[in-house]
Amino acid sequence: xxRCLLLAALAALLIxxxxxxxxxxxxxxxxxxxxxxxxxxxxxxxxxGSSIPLTSYDExxxxxxxxxxxVLARSMPPWGAVKGFANLAPDDSLTQEEILIIAxxxxxxxxxxxxxxxxxxxxxxxxxxxxxxxxALVVSTRQVLTKPxxxxxxxxxxxxxxxxxxxxxxxxxxxxxxxxxxxxxDPEWPQIFRFSKPLRLPRGTLIEATGPVRYCxxxxxxxxxxxx
Numbered sequence: 194x195x196r197c198l199l200l201a202a203l204a205a206l207l208i209x210x211x212x213x214x215x216x217x218x219x220x221x222x223x224x225x226x227x228x229x230x231x232x233x234x235x236x237x238x239x240x241x242g243s244s245i246p247l248t249s250y251d252e253x254x255x256x257x258x259x260x261x262x263x264v265l266a267r268s269m270p271p272w273g274a275v276k277g278f279a280n281l282a283p284d285d286s287l288t289q290e291e292i293l294i295i296a297x298x299x300x301x302x303x304x305x306x307x308x309x310x311x312x313x314x315x316x317x318x319x320x321x322x323x324x325x326x327x328x329a330l331v332v333s334t335r336q337v338l339t340k341p342x343x344x345x346x347x348x349x350x351x352x353x354x355x356x357x358x359x360x361x362x363x364x365x366x367x368x369x370x371x372x373x374x375x376x377x378x379d380p381e382w383p384q385i386f387r388f389s390k391p392l393r394l395p396r397g398t399l400i401e402a403t404g405p406v407r408y409c410x411x412x413x414x415x416x417x418x419x420x421x
Contacts, residue, residue, distance in 0.1 A: 219301020223250045224310040227298050230291050232312055234270055250305045261299040264292050266377065273349075273378035274386055278359070279371045282389035326385060329412035335401040342394050346387040346411040347373045351380045358404040365397040375406070385411060 221227070231239075231247055239247040247253050253260070263269040264287055272286035287295075298304075326346055330336070347360065355378040362370040373386050391413065394400075400410070 217302040217304045219297055219304065221294060221298040221301060222304050222306025222310070223253065223298070224306035224308055226294055226306075227253070229312050230287070230295060232315065234285065234287060234291070238270070254303060254305075257299045257303040261296050264295050267292075268377060271379065271382040273355075273375060273382065273384070275374035275376045278374035279386075280389045281373075281386055283387070323387070325414045326387075326411040327414050328409040330400075330410040331407065332400050332402075332410065333407050334405050335399065338394055338396055338398045338400065340396050342398075342410065343391050343412060344388070344394065344410045345391045345413045346385045348385045348409040348411055349375060349378060349380070349383075350407040350409060351375075351378060354379050355404075355406060358402050358406050360400070360402045360406075360408065362392075362394055363399040363401065365395060370394075372400075373408075387411075 228250075231253065235247050239245055241248055245256065247256070247260075260269070267286070270285055270287065272284075274281065274286065276284060276286045276288065324345070326348075328348070329342060329344060330338075331350070349355070355375045358375045358378075360372045360375070362372055364370065370392065372392075402408070
């Protein structure tokens with residue numbers, strides 16, 4: 194009798210973690226809420242055939258906790274800048290709402306939901322070719338412009354990871370223009386942060402970073418067509 198009770202107790206202990214794993218405490222679901230975020234933000238790198246495909250619930254579920262940690266740390270998608278600090282385009286980072294949805298879904302048990310609510314499959318997005326840029330000025334932390342300059346982006350030249358550095362332009366009249374806030378930037382994912390529209394900076398503008406960092410101010414290459 195005692196042996197049966199002991200076996201029953203052990204069985205209950207083995208079952209408890211499985212039961213706890215299946216406890217659902219959120220109304221958010223993969224099919225209705227999370228899959229759409231993945232389709233917008235993740236599938237371009239984590240599509241079919243990639244090292245870690247994330248195109249279905251069965252593929253996403255084993256990585257749920259790791260995904261939550263990555264998005265909360267803003268390590269994925271690998272953007273490396275704070276959203277909204279400057280007017281950047283394209284901006285591939287997750288919105289705060291998207292981050293909260295993913296985190297709450299995972300903490301709430303990562304339920305699948307009704308498969309009928311899955312979004313329609315879309316072909317990979319075809320982006321319009323971006324304008325060609327060139328280095329207009331290389332800055333080591335801070336520099337005052339000796340002549341007017343129109344910039345269309347910033348290219349970091351960091352040799353190591355950057356936790357948090359803000360880059361601003363202080364105009365001669367005292368106005369401060371936010372340019373870029375590098376946050377969790379990894380030089381293994383190099384990129385040019387482009388502005389949604391060119392920014393003209395007058396002579397005497399102070400370009401300054403809050404920490405030691407080297408970066409290039411970029412300008413658009415204008416190609417003139419030859420008249421016939």
